[in-house]
Amino acid sequence: MERKILVTGAAGQIGSELVPALRKRYGKDAVVPMYHHSVPKNAEKPFEIADATEKETLAGIIREHGITEIYHLVGILSAKGEQDPALAYRVNMSSLMNVLDYAKEIEKKPKIFWPSSIAAFGPTTPRDSTPQHTVLEPSTMYGITKVAGELLANYYFKRYGIDIRSVRYPGIISWRTPPGGGTTDYAVEIFHEAIKHRKYTCFLQKGTYLPMMYMDDAVRGTIELMEAEPSKIKVRTSYNLTAVSFEPSELAEEIRKQIPGFTMDYKPDFRQQIADSWTRSMDDSAARKDWGWKHKFGLPEIAKEMLVNLQRELKSS
Numbered sequence: 001m002e003r004k005i006l007v008t009g010a011a012g013q014i015g016s017e018l019v020p021a022l023r024k025r026y027g028k029d030a031v032v033p034m035y036h037h038s039v040p041k042n043a044e045k046p047f048e049i050a051d052a053t054e055k056e057t058l059a060g061i062i063r064e065h066g067i068t069e070i071y072h073l074v075g076i077l078s079a080k081g082e083q084d085p086a087l088a089y090r091v092n093m094s095s096l097m098n099v100l101d102y103a104k105e106i107e108k109k110p111k112i113f114w115p116s117s118i119a120a121f122g123p124t125t126p127r128d129s130t131p132q133h134t135v136l137e138p139s140t141m142y143g144i145t146k147v148a149g150e151l152l153a154n155y156y157f158k159r160y161g162i163d164i165r166s167v168r169y170p171g172i173i174s175w176r177t178p179p180g181g182g183t184t185d186y187a188v189e190i191f192h193e194a195i196k197h198r199k200y201t202c203f204l205q206k207g208t209y210l211p212m213m214y215m216d217d218a219v220r221g222t223i224e225l226m227e228a229e230p231s232k233i234k235v236r237t238s239y240n241l242t243a244v245s246f247e248p249s250e251l252a253e254e255i256r257k258q259i260p261g262f263t264m265d266y267k268p269d270f271r272q273q274i275a276d277s278w279t280r281s282m283d284d285s286a287a288r289k290d291w292g293w294k295h296k297f298g299l300p301e302i303a304k305e306m307l308v309n310l311q312r313e314l315k316s317s
């Protein structure tokens with residue numbers, strides 16, 4: 001069967017890097033990015049403009065293109081979700097239910113990727129080396145939609161045989177597209193500010209450890225998960241996935257190695273409470289064992305890649 005991939009949330013932080021990676025791997029016409037209102041200037045056909053919360057529109061697109069795989073990335077992140085919890089619930093849950101319910105109705109069920117997050121964890125979760133199977137009592141609306149989504153993924157797999165796969169992403173660090181409205185965004189903003197102003201005011205407190213990953217690892221890991229033999233996928237809720245764990249001053253120190261004189265102060269805001277409810281580090285040995293997950297970028301490599309690429313980008317813009 002010809003591979004045809006739909007990527008929803010294609011203009012988002014992950015989507016904007018996953019789409020070119022998928023196109024490089026499977027060919028341009030095999031990938032249909034779906035945008036909501038912000039269509040990138042250089043968007044190449046085929047693409048669609050639609051709202052994933054509208055089931056009939058989404059179903060039409062899946063039918064029309066003969067979609068065989070869906071990377072359903074639409075989602076409102078943690079910090080933005082706390083500003084409008086009802087919107088986060090509506091967008092995150094109804095779009096996922098639309099994808100799952102339509103997949104259930106059709107004969108040739110598409111394979112689905114859906115991202116969960118460290119936000120599925122909460123204050124009662126063990127915070128260090130958080131195990132794969134653990135307490136999930138998040139305190140944000142974003143986290144609630146992630147836990148519900150994980151359980152739905154498992155349910156639709158067991159009950160309807162839909163091959164849906166998922167990872168709990170840590171904070172993702174990238175230079176091409178900024179993240180939008182997350183709690184881990186400081187770890188991207190810091191690079192922009194270090195290059196432009198040699199100083200940064202961090203909205204999380206010193207000592208706030210969070211699991212993190214470089215975008216290239218995240219994209220590669222996601223595609224590897226989707227390409228793995230179905231028999232290797234033992235976890236049908238969502239796999240813990242991580243690369244490194246650090247706190248703001250460690251990141252600042254790493255940046256200082258290349259931008260001497262970079263300074264950082266701290267002004268924690270409401271996002272501190274969110275970060276404090278999450279995990280400090282994750283045990284992702286199930287992903288490593290089941291389908292061979294392996295990260296490539298540690299903290300020094302991430303800092304180097306970010307600074308080199310951003311410096312070049314900012315100079316040419």
Ligand code: SER
Pocket residue numbers: 077078079116117118119142169170171172181182183184185
């Ligand atoms: N990076 C996301 C956030 O901070 C976590 O999934 O909301």
